[in-house]
Amino acid sequence: MVFCSVVLITGPIWAKPIWGIWWTWDARLTTTLVLWLIYVAYLMLRAYLPEGARRANLAAVVGILGFLDVPIVYMSIRWWRTQHPAPVIMGGKGSGLAPDMALTFRVCMVAILCLFVALLLRRIVVELLQDEVDHLYREADVAPPERG
Amino acid sequence: MSPDKFLDFLFAGYGAFWTILFGYLGMIFSRQRRLLREVEELRRELSQRKG
Numbered sequence: 348m349v350f351c352s353v354v355l356i357t358g359p360i361w362a363k364p365i366w367g368i369w370w371t372w373d374a375r376l377t378t379t380l381v382l383w384l385i386y387v388a389y390l391m392l393r394a395y396l397p398e399g400a401r402r403a404n405l406a407a408v409v410g411i412l413g414f415l416d417v418p419i420v421y422m423s424i425r426w427w428r429t430q431h432p433a434p435v436i437m438g439g440k441g442s443g444l445a446p447d448m449a450l451t452f453r454v455c456m457v458a459i460l461c462l463f464v465a466l467l468l469r470r471i472v473v474e475l476l477q478d479e480v481d482h483l484y485r486e487a488d489v490a491p492p493e494r495g
Numbered sequence: 496m497s498p499d500k501f502l503d504f505l506f507a508g509y510g511a512f513w514t515i516l517f518g519y520l521g522m523i524f525s526r527q528r529r530l531l532r533e534v535e536e537l538r539r540e541l542s543q544r545k546g
Contacts, residue, residue: 349519353512360508364501462516469523476530483537487544 348386349466355383366430373429378420385413 358376359369370376389409396402424431425438435442436452444452484491 349515353515356511356515357508360504360511364496364504466519466523469527473523473527473530476527476534480530480533480537483534483541487537487541489537489540 348383348390350463351379351383351386354379371430373431374423374427375420375429375431378416378423382413382416382420385409385416389413 358379363369389406392402392406392409396405424434433442435444443449481491
């Protein structure tokens with residue numbers, strides 16, 4: 348969700364000087380926006396439905412839908428020729444980056460992956476803490492405060 | 496587009512990236528702090544009841 352938001356906000360900012368437009372309904376942008384909306388739906392379901400099997404099932408279905416949209420986002424510039432350019436990396440014959448750019452790209456990929464792992468681990472720690480708090484409220488037989 | 500204007504867009508994009516990232520980090524750490532406080536308070540209450 349965080350990375351998808353980054354893409355949807357920085358993408359138009361960087362597209363404007365190159366394409367002359369902030370946004371267009373091209374295949375990649377639209378499928379990415381759909382992915383973001385699926386993540387929003389997932390988080391809203393988790394936050395607002397009462398805890399139980401129904402919430403878990405619905406959230407799982409929406410999560411699977413999001414997972415299915417990821418390869419569609421990846422393949423969108425291969426399947427449909429719209430505003431986005433043809434793939435530069437793994438785009439077949441004639442594609443590829445200049446060596447300097449390829450090194451920069453790899454370093455950036457590693458940095459972003461490290462950032463992702465760090466955020467994921469932090470998020471896991473916070474969710475474990477949330478579980479502990481819920482457990483302690485049950486043990487103390489106290490209703491947890493309403494959280495907005 | 497002039498190079499200066501181009502750089503404005505470039506840095507606006509970086510600004511958006513860091514703002515979102517630090518906003519998210521701030522959200523996570525403030526939630527973690529709140530949960531740690533709650534754990535501490537609940538443990539204290541439970542130990543007072545027992546003891």
